[in-house]
């Protein structure tokens with residue numbers, strides 16, 4: 001178990017990306033409703049509080065955005081940044097487009113792309129799991145699914161990582177980060193226009209054409225929803241696969257069992273979503289006054305919901321700091337919960353399972369070449385920027 005430390009929780013501290021877990025423990029035990037007065041935000045860290053907040057959108061609103069350092073132009077405009085009834089409408093239309101196809105059909109292409117990437121890693125001997133495997137696969141599988149051109153994986157990943165990053169100096173966003181999001185929406189916008197003129201069998205076309213009782217998404221809604229898919233699809237999924245690989249590296253016995261019986265991979269995926277999910281924290285804004293742990297949370301105040309901390313709460317999970325693929329962590333918040341629960345969870349589970357099993361089949365033994373690899377600076381997400389492995 002990590003040791004409690006007694007210092008204030010600071011989203012912009014240097015070590016928060018690499019290891020937020022000791023701070024989470026301090027919060028859960030000492031300050032379950034914690035107010036950071038410097039940057040003006042609450043943090044909820046216990047499972048029960050975070051879960052309840054996900055169910056109560058009338059108090060914990062998403063309309064001011066769900067990114068702690070929100071991207072200008074996204075608020076009250078898309079999934080993740082709206083409350084009912086607007087969110088219900090957007091979600092139903094996006095779901096209609098998203099669920100129209102059974103995603104099983106992309107299992108085959110995912111396996112082919114993964115097998116090719118694993119062969120390339122094998123040929124190199126030492127490689128970066130992020131650049132050479134997880135981001136290559138997510139770009140090559142998800143961009144065609146959405147109907148977007150498969151750009152050089154490092155180009156799109158670099159832009160997406162910048163778009164979701166936080167500037168530690170200014171403790172927020174900066175021009176470069178906003179420009180990366182603009183680059184992405186300009187690029188998507190061109191593709192949306194093309195699909196309006198020339199419909200294809202892809203997600204962008206289905207979003208543009210989705211209709212419920214004569215209601216359709218506007219051009220801006222199609223654009224921002226596609227941008228959310230790109231950020232979630234390329235970044236969250238690639239980051240999650242990277243974390244899963246790190247867990248496989250750190251847990252040799254689990255790795256050997258999965259190599260011998262790939263049907264165990266879904267259990268490892270659920271445990272990784274609990275143990276160190278890439279989607280660590282999301283924001284809500286207080287819409288009506290509420291008392292929690294003797295504190296008063298007032299309308300307009302920001303609340304950080306620490307999913308990654310809730311998933312390590314011993315009030316919910318036994319021995320929460322142990323990685324255990326036999327645990328069956330029902331109720332984990334790796335995909336959130338309530339109205340805004342992840343729309344791509346099934347797709348993410350499927351792609352991760354196929355890709356990670358293919359990796360282990362070809363590269364069952366691998367080792368980090370250094371432990372001080374860089375992490376993405378982000379107030380919401382946690383993921384290695386590079387994961388340097390060598391084959392044993």
Ligand code: HEM
Nearest residue numbers: 066079080232233236237240279335336340342343344348
């Ligand atoms: C393992 C990878 C992924 C993780 C860990 C993840 C995690 C999450 C979490 C925690 C939320 C809730 C956000 C909140 O509470 O405000 C969320 C929402 C969302 N995710 Fe994912 N996600 C992943 C992959 C994907 C993929 C592949 C897609 C689609 C291509 C996707 C699309 C979405 C969308 C559209 C939302 C917003 C839903 C809404 O607000 O109604 N995600 N995701």
